[in-house]
Amino acid sequence: MTTLYTTDHEWLRIEGDVATIGVTDYAQSQLGDVVFVELPKIGRSLKKAEAAAVVESVKAASDVYAPISGEVLEVNDALAAEPALVNSDAAGKAWFFKLKISDKSELDGLMDEAAYAKHTA
Amino acid sequence: MMLARETETALKTTPLHALHAASGGKMVPFAGYDMPVQFAPGVLREHLHTRNSAGLFDVSHMGQLELRAKSGKVEDAALALERLVPQDILSVAPGRQRYAQFTNEAGGILDDLMVANFGSHLFLVVNAACKAEDEAHLRAHLQDSCVIEPLPDRALIALQGPKACSVLARLCPEISAMRFMDTGPRRIDGIDCFVSRSGYTGEDGFEISVPAEQAEAFAKTLLANGDVMPIGLGARDSLRLEAGLCLYGHDIDTSTTPVEGALEWSIQKSRRHGGARAGGFPGADTILAQLEKGAPRRRVGLRPEGRAPVREGAPLFANETSSEQIGKVTSGGFGPSLNAPVAMGYLPVSLAAADTLVFAELRGARLPLRVAAMPFVPNTYKR
Known part of the structure; x- marks a missing residue:
């Protein structure tokens, strides 16, 4: 299992040909209190960089982009009931959606944890 | 995901700027000032703390002005100001204040403001983004009969919430006797303040004008009380929205009249058709017609x-x-x-x-x- 990061503050956990996607702890700290999350429909085919989900804090709405292309396999319904999970456990329980990876070469441009730490330093 | 990028421009600061930074305020540009949008607890907790206890807000970016009649009579200043607002200012008793709007010839709103009668003169509090225009507007129309004096050397601190009164009363017991919209000079903790029992959160509370050089010490004294938490602009916005209060430049502006803005309650009978001083303010034809027939x-x-x-x-x-x-x-x-x-x-x-x-x-x-x-x-x- 590998965890990768985007410059847009999203994380991807790669298990075989499935990627679980969420936003980073840094992102949630910048967003502030999250009050609403809108998730993509299961079965939707997402292209890399397409707006896939929306996270609303008390301050503003932000798009969550598909970091890679793929089909939505599963979404985290717990976020609809408890959006504040994004603040309390961004890297864990607050995953947003799972994608069936359509092109593994798209993972090449992503950062590992050390590179992401440098990116947010 | 996309996070907002912060731009750096030359921003003005309030007398509490250093205190905000030291208190962990997250600073953002607002109306030309570098202001705290939130502190460490975040908008949600700051909002709820204000509703349950007491919140301290820096609103020093707002404009404070004195309007004095050259005749020396506050009544003349009130009548002069009535040429620019649809409100009855003459009936604002000494020690009281009233919500008002500057209107334009089309009946639109140039700014909304508070007008206080300090006995000898009027004290005005206007929005930060409009204060230069408001001052110019007052000079252009009232200079013949009034002296307009901005007070840039005063900070403005709002203390809001159910515990605001008990917190402030420890420093100045007499403020407990004030009612909503009472106002005037008070000496608090040895500082010459202008205090009004008002605010923009829907809660009981006070707005306290303090000389700039004493503002930080005064704010620290208030914050030393365990019931008080510093509150940023984020919670100020969610509090005023829940209270149904207008944010100038958003909910009301030059394209909306006071009637369209559902602010009829703020226009007294004396300025309406049939009143003792009906009309006589910019956009009166439009606004008075809308008061009768609706917008x-x-x-x-x-x-x-x-x-x-x-x-x-x-x-x-x-x-x-x-x-x-x-x-x-x-x-x-x-x-x-x-x-x-x-x-x-x-x-x-x-x-x-x-x-x-x-x-x-x-x-x-x-x-x-x-x-x-x-x-x-x-x-x-x-x-």
Whole structure:
């Protein structure tokens, strides 16, 4: 299992040909209190960089982009009931959606944890 | 995801700027000032703390002005100001203040403000973004009879919430006797302040004008009380939205009249048709006619039926399919005390009745909202 990061503050956990996607702890700290999350429909085919989900804090709405292309396999319904999970456990329980990876070469441009730490330093 | 990028421009600072930085304030540009949008607890907790205890707000960016009649009589200053606002200023008793609007010839709102009678003169508090224009406007129209003196060397601190009175009374017991909209000079903790029992959160509370050089010490004294927490602009916005109060430049502006803005309550009988001093302010023809016959559109409260906040700028529609936009949201967000989204916006009067169902377009979908009475959260003013 590998965890990768985007410059847009999203994380991807790669298990075989499935990627679980969420936003980073840094992102949630910048967003502030999250009050609403809108998730993509299961079965939707997402292209890399397409707006896939929306996270609303008390301050503003932000798009969550598909970091890679793929089909939505599963979404985290717990976020609809408890959006504040994004603040309390961004890297864990607050995953947003799972994608069936359509092109593994798209993972090449992503950062590992050390590179992401440098990116947010 | 995309995080907002912060730009660096030359921003003005308030006398509490260093204190905000030391208190962990997250600073953002607002009306040309570098202001705290939130502190470490975040907007949600700051909002709820203000509703449950007491919040301290730096509103020093707002404009404070004195208006003195050259005759020396406060009545003459009041009559002069009535040439620029649709309110009855003459009847504001010494030690009282009143909400007012500067209007333009079309009946639109140039700014909204508080007007206080300090016995010998009037004391005005205006919005930060409008204060230069307001001062110029006052000079252009009232210079013949009045002296207009801005007070840039005074900070303005709001202390709001159910414990505001007990906190402030420890420093100045006599403020407990003040009622909502009472105002005037008071000596607090050895500082010459102007205190009003008012604010912009819907809570009981005070706004305290303090000489700039004493502002930080005064704020620290208040913050030393365990009931008081510093509050940023984020919670100030969610608090005033839940209280149904207008944010100038968003909910009211030069394109909206006081009647469209649902501010008729602020226009006294004496300035209306048949009143002792009817009309005589910019845009009177439009505003007085609208007071009698109504305006085509109206500012209303809106409660989204779902959980998604519907924010400023969202277009409004009568149903799920119509292509004809009927209005728009002018303020919207999440109401922490209601634990639900809240908004306000403009609708045709035919659709402005409470419980009317309308739709906002958001991310390509039509979301249902109900017209709702304001304030969304009952106010707790000490009348």
